[in-house]
Amino acid sequence: MRSLERAHPLCCFVYLAAVLGITIFTRDPIALAESAVGAALLLILSGNIRIVIWLPVVTVVSAVTNPVFVHRGDTVLFFAGDLPVTAEAVLYGAVFGLMISAAAGWSINAVKYITTDKYIWLFGRMLPVSGLVLSCGLRLVPLFIRRTRDFSASQGAVGIRDTLKAFSASVGYSAEEAMTSADSMRARGYGTARRTSYSLYRLGGRETVQLLAVVLVSVSAVSAMICGGGAFEFYPAVSGVGLSAADMLLYIAFGIMCVMPSCVILHENIKRSRIGCYDQGALK
């Protein structure tokens, strides 16, 4: 689990961009199913089991509601009043719901694994100051909220029940503190030389291999899409799953891609539990 948390930011961003991009742009049921399963698997392995339940719920809700608004399609299942409910509309709703839930699943995973320091790495790379600004903001916003709450509680205790007063006092106090922070920045040489940006992450041999693997599968999947893979039609009639070379390439490459992070975790879990076995053996 930890190797994924410590994965290089570049690797994470390329992966996230590719997997989210393909998920959002494709309408192919198989690719979307792969994406949803991959996202769900990673959620389960990261301990977010409760959220996984929502993925099928979203899909079903979408499948049920889409035919209420959309009446296109050749295969009429039944008439509600004088409006047709079509199989195509139901399928499209289900696929659309699958896309939404897969994208949401990947985003929740991203929050867990793409931590703030990875964003700082990315922005710091582009412009050292922007990484710093982000880092300051990430500290100051929660601090300000906490402080306002404290001010409000303390003022409440002396009988001032005016949230606006607490808020403005907290703003004033924060401004005072900001002057100290500015002094502290100046004391530590801020603005004296061209700033560099340091990060805990290092792009070494292992990271390069991981990055290449991610790039390889993403490029294959994306080029398969460009060459016409996964061109699925819903209206007027469902076109059927394509079996061309481009389709196959998309399914295979994207399938591998979606289970990659889960495989990393599983592999590591197995290795770690083996260490546990050795330890118990040593105890005997």
Add this chain to the structure above:
Amino acid sequence: MSIVSAKELSFSYPDGRKALDKISFDIPEGSFVTVCGVSGCGKSTLLRLMKQGLAPHGKISGVLQYCGTDSSLVPLEDAARDIGFVMQDPESQIVTDKVWHELAFSLESVGLPSDEIRRRVGEMASYFGLENVFERDVASLSGGQKQLLNLASAAALHPKLLLLDEPTSQLDPIAANSFIDAVSRLNRDFGVTIIIAEHRLEELLYISDRVMVMEHGRIIADCSPREICTKLPKDHEMMSAMPVSVRVYSMGGGNGNCPLSVREGRTDELCRRVVEGMKADHPLGLPETSEVLISAHRLWVSYGRNTPDVLKDTSLEVMRGRIYAVLGGNGSGKTTLLKCLAGMIKPLSGSVKQKKNIVCAYLPQNPCEIFTEDTVKEELFRFSGWEDMAERFALTGLLDSHPYDLSGGERQRLALAKLLLKNPDVLLLDEPTKGIDACAKTKLGGYLKSIADSGAAVVLVTHDTELAAGCADICGLLFNGEIVSEGRPYGFFSENYFYTTPARRLAKGINDNIITLDIGG
């Protein structure tokens, strides 16, 4: 070779206030210098003038040199690298959100390459014992850890001179000691010159080579700590800030090498004689009961499902006319207990019963939390009798100042005045000695006594054993969420071995009647 020297240095602020008045000194490289004096004596100004980039605006005359160059001509980049500065407030000095990023901040600023930063950050984290928190959010650190992080971040640039402006005034005694230890190691192991301005001198003087006492912008004593008794008059107000051995030595009229630590004081002949001759009578047993204003019965408090309970079965009674001091280490639940009494936190189980129609006033750790207006006068004038109150708390000269521009002691007085204008029956104070100097502390003890004498109940939670010994009627030790011992200060502090006043540690076995030098001494 001297690293900082001043000759006839004067400084006045643009509003005409004179902060430094013709001071001269010469600090050799590698020294450990303690600068002390009451708030507003000019020690912060002096320290800031030494650091290019932090120097205040104003009129300067005379000479201030760093390594032989005029201090204002030192290039900013050199000043950043060579002169480290640590300020008072642990929180607001921190710039970034992660511990590792904070350590790297100064190194990034001067443009070091990544590999060099990686090495130095690693070195600093292990030297200062920050490995365990290295990847954590800064917000999750304790005050002591934050201040250590600020020190480490300054030290990462390998400074030759480290300036510290009251770095431990916001810390509890244990965190303060480990901070001072870290500073003294930097001095001992690497020869970094240390100039530290501080109120808390008990442990600091023993490790300093030199002490400078300032008053009204002048240096009134500049000597080795051992000579302090010969340089500083016996009844000078700064004497109350000195370590207990120095005070006792000075009380006996000592005029030579004075003892600095409790150990030295216990073996010094003069000190022993003075302590033996001290008389004190202490009321024994619990004080007679009076009207109970708040009664907290078997409180359990927790802040969440997965966090440990903060208070476990704590009971306490707040009585009219009594000062109750709750002592205890960090995280023992002192603040939580106080907030429960104030009704700000509802306990999981147990009850807090306030007597009907009583007024409760709560003074938070940071007095600024209860200020809402732009001037001292506006904070007070809505209530009748505010002029008397302003006079009682010596605020008359400060009426037009902004509350945030006041010193720690002045803020405390303003907050007290503001709270007392509502005629509270119960006054609850959270760490009232945080960030105030020894003289302000003595005065605070007096104020609290007069408040209790006028019929209000006072509850204070504090780390400060001297304040509690000096003014409390009852002391309680909160440990692990419950009050483990309770009693009159005399019984309380003479039975405690570690958790007691420096005076008691000095006098133990020599004169068992003494727990403090100020009261009954």
